[in-house]
Amino acid sequence: MIAATQENIGMLLALYNRMVMIRAFEESAIELFAKGLITGSTHPCIGQEAIPVGACSALEPDDLVLATYRGHGAAIAKGADPRYLMAELLTRTTGCCKGRGGSMHLCDKEKGFLGTNAIVAAHIPIAGGVALSCKLRKTRQVVLCFFGDGASCEGEFFETLNMSALWKVPLVFICENNGYAISVPTSASQATPDIADRARGFGIPAVSIDGNDVLEVRARTSAAVAHARQGYGPFMIECKTVRWERHSAFSAGRYENPEEAQRWKKVDPIPRFAQRLLEMGATVEQLNTEEVVARAAIQQAVEFAMDSPLPEPESVYEGIFAKPGT
Amino acid sequence: MIAATQENIGMLLALYNRMVMIRAFEESAIELFAKGLITGSTHPCIGQEAIPVGACSALEPDDLVLATYRGHGAAIAKGADPRYLMAELLTRTTGCCKGRGGSMHLCDKEKGFLGTNAIVAAHIPIAGGVALSCKLRKTRQVVLCFFGDGASCEGEFFETLNMSALWKVPLVFICENNGYAISVPTSASQATPDIADRARGFGIPAVSIDGNDVLEVRARTSAAVAHARQGYGPFMIECKTVRWERHSAFSAGRYENPEEAQRWKKVDPIPRFAQRLLEMGATVEQLNTEEVVARAAIQQAVEFAMDSPLPEPESVYEGIFAKPGT
Amino acid sequence: MAVMTMREAINQAIREEMQRQPELVLLGQDIGAYGGTFGVYRGLFEEFGPERVRDGPLCESATVGFGLGLAISGMRAVVELEFMDFVTLAMDQIVNQAAKMHYFLGGQVTVPLVIRTPIVSRMGMGPQHSQSLEAWFMHVPGLKIAIPSNAFDAKGLMKTALREQNPVLFIENVKLYGTKTEVPEEEYFIPFGQARILRPGKDVTLVAISGTVPEALAAAEQLERDGISVEVIDPRSLSPFDTAMLVGSLQRTGRMVITHDAYRTCGVAAEISQRMMEEAFDYLNAPITRVTGLDVPIPSGHLHVTVVPDQNRIASAIRGLMS
Amino acid sequence: MAVMTMREAINQAIREEMQRQPELVLLGQDIGAYGGTFGVYRGLFEEFGPERVRDGPLCESATVGFGLGLAISGMRAVVELEFMDFVTLAMDQIVNQAAKMHYFLGGQVTVPLVIRTPIVSRMGMGPQHSQSLEAWFMHVPGLKIAIPSNAFDAKGLMKTALREQNPVLFIENVKLYGTKTEVPEEEYFIPFGQARILRPGKDVTLVAISGTVPEALAAAEQLERDGISVEVIDPRSLSPFDTAMLVGSLQRTGRMVITHDAYRTCGVAAEISQRMMEEAFDYLNAPITRVTGLDVPIPSGHLHVTVVPDQNRIASAIRGLMS
Numbered sequence A, B: 001m002i003a004a005t006q007e008n009i010g011m012l013l014a015l016y017n018r019m020v021m022i023r024a025f026e027e028s029a030i031e032l033f034a035k036g037l038i039t040g041s042t043h044p045c046i047g048q049e050a051i052p053v054g055a056c057s058a059l060e061p062d063d064l065v066l067a068t069y070r071g072h073g074a075a076i077a078k079g080a081d082p083r084y085l086m087a088e089l090l091t092r093t094t095g096c097c098k099g100r101g102g103s104m105h106l107c108d109k110e111k112g113f114l115g116t117n118a119i120v121a122a123h124i125p126i127a128g129g130v131a132l133s134c135k136l137r138k139t140r141q142v143v144l145c146f147f148g149d150g151a152s153c154e155g156e157f158f159e160t161l162n163m164s165a166l167w168k169v170p171l172v173f174i175c176e177n178n179g180y181a182i183s184v185p186t187s188a189s190q191a192t193p194d195i196a197d198r199a200r201g202f203g204i205p206a207v208s209i210d211g212n213d214v215l216e217v218r219a220r221t222s223a224a225v226a227h228a229r230q231g232y233g234p235f236m237i238e239c240k241t242v243r244w245e246r247h248s249a250f251s252a253g254r255y256e257n258p259e260e261a262q263r264w265k266k267v268d269p270i271p272r273f274a275q276r277l278l279e280m281g282a283t284v285e286q287l288n289t290e291e292v293v294a295r296a297a298i299q300q301a302v303e304f305a306m307d308s309p310l311p312e313p314e315s316v317y318e319g320i321f322a323k324p325g326t
Numbered sequence C, D: 001m002a003v004m005t006m007r008e009a010i011n012q013a014i015r016e017e018m019q020r021q022p023e024l025v026l027l028g029q030d031i032g033a034y035g036g037t038f039g040v041y042r043g044l045f046e047e048f049g050p051e052r053v054r055d056g057p058l059c060e061s062a063t064v065g066f067g068l069g070l071a072i073s074g075m076r077a078v079v080e081l082e083f084m085d086f087v088t089l090a091m092d093q094i095v096n097q098a099a100k101m102h103y104f105l106g107g108q109v110t111v112p113l114v115i116r117t118p119i120v121s122r123m124g125m126g127p128q129h130s131q132s133l134e135a136w137f138m139h140v141p142g143l144k145i146a147i148p149s150n151a152f153d154a155k156g157l158m159k160t161a162l163r164e165q166n167p168v169l170f171i172e173n174v175k176l177y178g179t180k181t182e183v184p185e186e187e188y189f190i191p192f193g194q195a196r197i198l199r200p201g202k203d204v205t206l207v208a209i210s211g212t213v214p215e216a217l218a219a220a221e222q223l224e225r226d227g228i229s230v231e232v233i234d235p236r237s238l239s240p241f242d243t244a245m246l247v248g249s250l251q252r253t254g255r256m257v258i259t260h261d262a263y264r265t266c267g268v269a270a271e272i273s274q275r276m277m278e279e280a281f282d283y284l285n286a287p288i289t290r291v292t293g294l295d296v297p298i299p300s301g302h303l304h305v306t307v308v309p310d311q312n313r314i315a316s317a318i319r320g321l322m323s
């Protein structure tokens, strides 16, 4: 339980800010995609904002995060500048990955955000290796790895559960169980309701929680991070949530279940958290201010991205290999 | 518990016969390899005979089995003729796979033995597909899939646990946990003692048993097969055992732990079963007879193989594609 | 004759064979009500139900493995991999298992398994969602590979694939799904290993694969206006490969350009060229030229258009050869 | 100069760099006290301990993934895959992740990762344990590929690999592990992209890769007795590839034969040949010929000797060219 002190309210308002920022970022991404300004695809995390914000708020600045293509939120939550992220979505030269990665490949190494990945589950063993690196270098850093319910059916996920438990690496698995892969519901991809059970089969402690409660996510992640940082090895948190939008801005979206969507909008993590904040003593003005500030930051990010140049055709051979000494 | 009736003794003596036959087969394989008659490699299952014999004895003749390169025992236990198996080890044209597969690829489709595989764990999803086929065709057949402790770390194993539980296919996973992959002990490949736990994480019932007790293996497999045949889906049996020999006749074997080997020789499943049989009323003569008959069959198999021709170089282009209409 | 898209033609071939062969089952992700990532399966789930159109969890390797297991035990399976880039997750099942199982089990099993996968080389979806990896599979004995460029061929080849007793990799370029041709009402089959002259010509042979075919045809038209007569050939299948038709054309034209979206180095063009050298060296009036995807990771966004061949790159390569 | 085997030379290169770079870690299966499936790591576990020589569970994909994770976060890793056939289980990590990560993360990370794997083409271990799959990787931008044929080259190339900031696939043929050459006492590095003339000659250029090198040298000797002078060149690395040296040799000899154990179709020989056609067409006195592994699944047992090239097959191809 978080006491309603003034500092705490300030910190919590910062979380609220981040959640709104992510929402605004994703809304802009959908809009820009519709306008044809994003080539390829983009995968919004609208409705799931509580997970990256809650989880990343439990980290030290030098802790590390890896995520999926649906990781815009994780990047923002870990502190990446939305301008460079948005520029990356628009594949501009000013993008965080020089406009080569696009929406599915964001990265901000300075902020400890080690990248998103377009192959489902492929980043999970990579996160395991990063965690091993932290352990071997004795840096006391912890690694957070976000992935979906779909990813939890891929062999690499299990291989990593096994290796990370065996080698007791400081890795926290954050499963964003939003109930669907692209169109396949979890009922058609797993026989049991809880993905957390899978981790337990390897001796990894795991919990299933309400992923739309940002404070719950934060509290559980804090405990898991402490566990990992103290050398007890990996931990898994399964956050149950829902994806409002289509799988991607590109997908046809015919799989949508409108009733379910309506039901879930009722548990939208943002108004829910606003309500909680008000109960804890925050004012409506404070919330409005955060909202305005966050949305303005994204507006600026969009303008920054739109003003940035697209890469020249001749640059296509650049950036494949690291130069010696880098 | 099996009552010591005369029929039962007869059936049990048949199991004993099979165990001795497998032991003799593997001893011959090692000898032939040492003589340079087996090119490539060969992976004996000496010390593990109780598992294939106990497990396959719980099957109907038309049930199906898939196994690994260490699957000579499984092939014999499922009823494959040792002559064609031995000829395959010596890559003769009379081999069960026409001398193309060698020691790591045995098959006897007629007997329901759907092949061994040289890629660790690759046959596990294939077995899943065979089980799905049985379910879709409503044949009431059950599929048994043998694999090792090492294989239980490969992603495909977990993918198959998930899919087979989801689709409730009639598949019984038999893990031959002999404590080692090639040289890597289970203590260096998994954090928890029981591989069975992993199956439970997917909602698959699983037990860990003494794999050197042929009657225990038989009883547990019978129950698992009944479960699968009745449509309740997959089941896993982890049989703890030990590998006496080096990983393969080809391996250097420097990893051997002689003390452990000595300890395990004390639980050699063959004399142990012999003792049990005597207690149940079998006679020493009966056991001797089985032993002689089994060893003679293997002696004949070796002779048959040695008398068979090697494939001609020109035949190298044969057998790649099935002809239309086959 | 009906006019239909390549998407519809593939769908129709599969539907016909689903009706004919009760043992035929489809496996993959998003192939149920969703109709497949690119909509190729629309209506099949509704017609054949969840037992035969089996939407499943995300695990490419086991999905192919299950398909193979079905194939060797009295069923026939079609597995869809959502992007060709994801074959990387199922290489063992495709290459070491499906391609070799009939062989290493001494012919005791057959493998009526079709693996369908789309190339998404022309949509800017980035380095992990844009690759054309057909050369990897042409390298591996034991597989058959179909790679149609239009509705007519796609239907005939899919019908053949669905009667095969051997594993078939069926490669479709997403850019072609919406393109239309006439497709006969009556049933027809196109055997593997027969290339097709899409446009006859006499000055130069232009071999085009999959997504480059429309560009090749446009280049040929462009060049015709300049008085250069280009013969455009689509191999249609890579294994078996119709070397003979290409040799025949080369013997008439004396010049060849080969184009594909795949990476240049060790791509299929190198193999085709080497076969021409081996069989028609004396007919070569000029070096065989390739116009291919560049040897770079394929960038996200608009920059991808720089990477894959377009009609201008093809036309200028041909002009280069003629001068 | 010490005389040592290729196995020892690789071991020595790794040992030296393990001593020099505390951040260097080895991952794989059976690489601890066992010393690696083919003994390349003997003594390293004893010297550097289990933290840095990390024997692990059987899961090729995650093992490469962990190595990649180490590489992008301040460590350097060498991952051993026990047989080259098992790359099939880690293709995504190698091809879609390691090869492209520096690129798609905009240069924010470097990937000092070496993946070592032996080709076991000449031991009769059957269709799933005998393949030479280097062409797959040469097809993929973003990887460097070393493929030495002797102790001297292996040491110098491994030293280079272990100072690289990019992913390197290091391919070793088991048949060569026991072969010996002189190896200097002092430290040396062989850059990638430089081929080596193993034997000068003037009538024909013979390009030999990995396990075929001893056969190529034997063939050259055989032919010398018949008055045919063969220049034997080992490319040593496939990416980058020393096209220039091969072109230079071809310009002198006018003839080229390329030999490798890998499958013929879409193998590296086709690529090399096409590059020669592109760059030295006018110098070709005869078609470039390839002597390769046959396009068949590789049988277990003695029959494998029929599949891979031997000195007689190479020699007779060359005789064919000269006549």
Ligand SMILES: Cc1ncc(C[n+]2csc(CCOP(=O)(O)OP(=O)(O)O)c2C)c(N)n1
Pocket: A070, A118, A119, A120, A121, A147, A148, A149, A150, A151, A152, A176, A178, A180, A181, A182, A243, A247, C029, C058, C060, C082, C086, C089
């Ligand atoms: C290996 C692989 N298979 C398939 C895909 C196509 N794909 C992209 S996202 C996705 C759904 C993943 O679902 P989940 O892990 O639940 O994440 P979510 O999108 O719901 O956040 C699929 C199937 C892919 N990118 N990579």
Ligand SMILES: Cc1ncc(C[n+]2csc(CCOP(=O)(O)OP(=O)(O)O)c2C)c(N)n1
Pocket: B070, B118, B119, B120, B121, B147, B148, B149, B150, B151, B152, B176, B178, B180, B181, B182, B243, B247, D029, D058, D060, D082, D086, D089
């Ligand atoms: C995918 C794969 N990786 C590695 C190997 C090499 N290899 C062959 S057997 C083996 C050990 C497997 O151990 P386990 O599954 O316990 O079976 P056991 O040999 O003990 O019966 C290994 C690593 C292989 N054949 N396939």
Ligand SMILES: [Mg+2]
Pocket: A148, A149, A150, A176, A177, A178, A179, A180, A181
């Ligand atoms: Mg999901």
Ligand SMILES: [Mg+2]
Pocket: B148, B149, B150, B176, B177, B178, B179, B180, B181
């Ligand atoms: Mg074992």
